[in-house]
Amino acid sequence: MILRTERLSHKYSSNWAIRDINIQIGDAGIIGLLGSNGAGKSTTMNIICGALNQTEGKVFINDIDMGKYPKEAKKEIGFLPQTPPLYTDLTIDEYLVFSAELRKINKHLIRSAVDEAKERCGIQHFSSRLIKNLSGGYRQRVGIAQAIIHKPSLVVLDEPTNGLDPNQLIEARKLIREIAEEHTVLLSSHILSEINILCREIIMIESGRVVFSDSMDAFNNYAQSHALLIRMGNPPPREELMNVPGVSKVEFVTNEQLKIYFEGNADELTERLIATSVSAGWKIKEINPDKGLLDDIFKQLSDKVSR
Numbered sequence: 001m002i003l004r005t006e007r008l009s010h011k012y013s014s015n016w017a018i019r020d021i022n023i024q025i026g027d028a029g030i031i032g033l034l035g036s037n038g039a040g041k042s043t044t045m046n047i048i049c050g051a052l053n054q055t056e057g058k059v060f061i062n063d064i065d066m067g068k069y070p071k072e073a074k075k076e077i078g079f080l081p082q083t084p085p086l087y088t089d090l091t092i093d094e095y096l097v098f099s100a101e102l103r104k105i106n107k108h109l110i111r112s113a114v115d116e117a118k119e120r121c122g123i124q125h126f127s128s129r130l131i132k133n134l135s136g137g138y139r140q141r142v143g144i145a146q147a148i149i150h151k152p153s154l155v156v157l158d159e160p161t162n163g164l165d166p167n168q169l170i171e172a173r174k175l176i177r178e179i180a181e182e183h184t185v186l187l188s189s190h191i192l193s194e195i196n197i198l199c200r201e202i203i204m205i206e207s208g209r210v211v212f213s214d215s216m217d218a219f220n221n222y223a224q225s226h227a228l229l230i231r232m233g234n235p236p237p238r239e240e241l242m243n244v245p246g247v248s249k250v251e252f253v254t255n256e257q258l259k260i261y262f263e264g265n266a267d268e269l270t271e272r273l274i275a276t277s278v279s280a281g282w283k284i285k286e287i288n289p290d291k292g293l294l295d296d297i298f299k300q301l302s303d304k305v306s307r
């Protein structure tokens with residue numbers, strides 16, 4: 001197991017920021033940690049990387065107990081915090097040599113480790129440029145280079161694509177995919193589409209608790225199949241729709257447009273609604289699966305967990 005957390009909980013002064021977070025990552029690939037602002041992503045990542053001591057619970061990296069053997073466990077982790085720890089008055093080379101020394105890489109191996117990290121992150125041409133003179137996208141690359149310099153098993157990236165422009169974003173995604181060919185990557189974002197594009201698995205946290213943890217495909221099935229957007233020429237009262245088997249909630253978006261939440265199979269419900277519409281004269285004009293705003297999905301999942 002590359003990463004395992006057991007009932008990880010953390011309290012800043014009197015408030016719990018995260019509670020009973022259990023994460024298990026066994027395979028390579030990119031795993032996404034999704035959550036809205038303040039959900040507890042950074043707190044979780046800081047603890048996993050040994051940058052913050054948890055109030056309760058345990059972290060194991062490659063089955064090494066971080067509490068008991070922090071040095072050994074940290075060797076297996078590379079971390080890019082939300083605010084990259086860059087010394088902007090240093091050149092890329094100076095900074096990466098410094099990072100390699102911090103990681104206790106053997107003196108005679110430092111040069112080759114720096115060169116390899118630069119090459120993998122596509123920054124070799126800027127070796128002697130001061131970090132303060134780099135664009136945001138390139139600074140991010142330097143941040144990633146310091147996270148992989150010691151070849152850790154697990155690379156943790158806190159909101160690595162946040163604030164990048166569209167071109168930088170494409171480049172950063174490409175780089176993260178390349179990094180994931182050799183390391184397991186755990187990355188966080190508050191943007192569902194970002195996680196969707198990059199990740200094989202998703203762990204979603206809300207208010208400090210895990211509300212969903214499964215493959216990206218399972219998440220998409222869940223997110224897509226719980227509401228339909230329907231336009232009708234002659235919509236019936238809400239109660240009539242609630243009588244259709246499978247319908248769990250009805251919201252009127254406009255006089256003609258409704259959002260119908262349901263349990264079960266979307267296709268079966270669609271057929272049932274169309275059949276009833278024909279006999280009852282609702283005049284259905286359009287039915288589309290509602291992929292849901294992230295907020296809706298968060299809410300559905302949070303409700304499901306607290307039920």
Ligand SMILES: Nc1ncnc2c1ncn2[C@@H]1O[C@H](COP(=O)(O)OP(=O)(O)OP(=O)(O)O)[C@@H](O)[C@H]1O
Nearest residue numbers: 012013017035036037038039040041042043044190
């Ligand atoms: N140093 C701190 N002192 C007190 N409370 C904190 C501290 N850091 C975070 N918190 C609180 O803990 C909770 C979780 O914050 P955290 O930064 O882990 O969330 P996040 O999901 O990473 O959000 P964001 O994307 O906004 O950084 C929030 O309610 C936040 O206000």
